[in-house]
Amino acid sequence: MSEGDEIDGGGGDMLLGVALLYWALHERLERLEPELSKQEHLFLVRLSAPRRMGDLARLMQALPSTVTALADGLEARGLIARRRDPEDRRVWLLDLTEAGRARREDMLAHADRAIREATGLPEADLDRFAALLTRIRHHIRADGLPKGLPF
């Protein structure tokens, strides 16, 4: 409270809240996982199973060329492997290596910790927050991310 931070009690405050939480989470994760970037964290989270690069690009709202660069980096560090999709030999499937799988587990544990520490919410409230976030996530996906509208 020391530094006036309440602004308007409306859209502005929520915008700041979301931005601040986003930041605080990544900030903490960066401490626990110094050698992975923000995008790499999200990338690993998504690799619960092998995925096509194109799908990852869509999910992350990024261009294919961005995914290529991310994949190059993680592959160079031995965390993921490229494998041709036998069904369609144009596409690459990205899959975690053994090292990558272990890394991902650590990362998820760290993410959990970061969330608890950053929010400071007791279990029950954190659950309520998570439930709301899940609903929001489904809405955003269903509503279609505005992004692009290539045509």
Next chain:
Amino acid sequence: MSEGDEIDGGGGDMLLGVALLYWALHERLERLEPELSKQEHLFLVRLSAPRRMGDLARLMQALPSTVTALADGLEARGLIARRRDPEDRRVWLLDLTEAGRARREDMLAHADRAIREATGLPEADLDRFAALLTRIRHHIRADGLPKGLPF
């Protein structure tokens, strides 16, 4: 639901949820306010009253040089004005111009709309979400943003 998106029900999902909401909000805001960048939106929200550039830098977790650049841009477009603080002539106070004040009002309205549309939550749930976010924001501020620890 179409594209598997539930990952682990834990830290990973919340991380994705926060990141996705952050994105969706800015995405929508960018449509409604095409000529302002993400940071400029947050910048304007904070300018409910005149502020020192240094305070803004702290609040936004940015370097002074970053704030200088942002201020330059907004000043060039006539939305804010620099004014020396009579109390301490080293500091600049940033204040909205008339045009800036009007712009900010529009922006806040747009932010409100973006939040409603992006989350898709009914009023009551949105209020609960906002309340939790506010608590989180206070916790993050009180707990001190880890950032930096210059020493």
Next chain:
DNA sequence: TTCAAATCTTTCATCCGATGAAGTAACTCT
């Protein structure tokens, strides 16, 4: 079958925002 169009990924040049070091001006403390 064959060939044109569409799809998936990569390459590369480029851009924009953020960073950090060094500089200027003003304040504080002794």
Next chain:
DNA sequence: AGAGTTACTTCATCGGATGAAAGATTTGAA
């Protein structure tokens, strides 16, 4: 008055993201 600190600016630089163009493969139409 002078040393040290604080507030902001300048500028060179970097990293991540973009978009256009090209290569490889599949799909669809004749």
